[in-house]
Amino acid sequence: MTGSLHRFANPARFQRLARAVLPWCAGGAAVAFALGLYLALVASPPDYQQGDTVRIMYVHVPAAWMALGGYTTMALASAVALIWRHRLGDLIAQSAAPIGAGFTIIALVTGMLWGQPMWGTFWVWDARLTSVLVLLFLYLGYIALVHAFDDPERGARAGAILALVGWINVPIVKFSVDWWNTLHQPASISRFAKPAIHPSILTPLLVMAAAFMLLFATLLLLRVRAAIVEHRLRTLAMARARG
Amino acid sequence: MMKEFLEMGGYAAFVWPAYGATLFVLALLIVDSVRRLKRGQDELARLEGSEE
Numbered sequence: 504m505t506g507s508l509h510r511f512a513n514p515a516r517f518q519r520l521a522r523a524v525l526p527w528c529a530g531g532a533a534v535a536f537a538l539g540l541y542l543a544l545v546a547s548p549p550d551y552q553q554g555d556t557v558r559i560m561y562v563h564v565p566a567a568w569m570a571l572g573g574y575t576t577m578a579l580a581s582a583v584a585l586i587w588r589h590r591l592g593d594l595i596a597q598s599a600a601p602i603g604a605g606f607t608i609i610a611l612v613t614g615m616l617w618g619q620p621m622w623g624t625f626w627v628w629d630a631r632l633t634s635v636l637v638l639l640f641l642y643l644g645y646i647a648l649v650h651a652f653d654d655p656e657r658g659a660r661a662g663a664i665l666a667l668v669g670w671i672n673v674p675i676v677k678f679s680v681d682w683w684n685t686l687h688q689p690a691s692i693s694r695f696a697k698p699a700i701h702p703s704i705l706t707p708l709l710v711m712a713a714a715f716m717l718l719f720a721t722l723l724l725l726r727v728r729a730a731i732v733e734h735r736l737r738t739l740a741m742a743r744a745r746g
Numbered sequence: 747m748m749k750e751f752l753e754m755g756g757y758a759a760f761v762w763p764a765y766g767a768t769l770f771v772l773a774l775l776i777v778d779s780v781r782r783l784k785r786g787q788d789e790l791a792r793l794e795g796s797e798e
Contacts, residue, residue: 555755562768605771613764725779732786
């Protein structure tokens, strides 16, 4: 196992940076969740057609954004690890995977709970729903693949390749509602055109999205720091075994 | 007032499980991430403590 820590460009610097940023991310996430949940559940109005089920959107949409964002983080970190042989990229990708999988599960479950009252069914093999389910399998496949090797280095490499190849699914999920005739509605929020949502419903959504992003960053920092510590423990154990 | 709030316009059976599932998965992620870091740091402190 040659992946000793010195090959990191700056693990110590990363640890210091992570330690400094972590409280801000965690604190920000807590505040955003408190405000977001209040707006989502109490302060915002029911939708004139969907009634109170519109409140499911405030967890469903941010979770879906993070599911895609998480996978993109994983693919970028894997590219860095593969191209520049940067071990920290692997640790970031491996730390992001369970978080992304969690958000994908939330997006699927909340989507099904929204679909039953609004579409009359929990599930339909619609292009959007199916591609998000494939996204979940890619996450789980990545996690399984990384641990399928005795040598963590080879597992990281195999996982990085899957993460990169699998990234093609992200634009498929994003544009599925435009390319195919889907039951799932098209995007209602686009940075360019005026979002087709009334501010009273858009505001809670954006606050909850910020909360989800801050929580994602918090969890990622925690898991990367843990991965660096675990890596150090493996190196120490290796050294003692040889020593 | 509270009863109306909990009913969620008759959709309580969908809105509350959606929020419940979300908070459950997020709590799982938070607990696992924090515990994993703590466990590693304690182990490292023990190992590096005994070496010096």
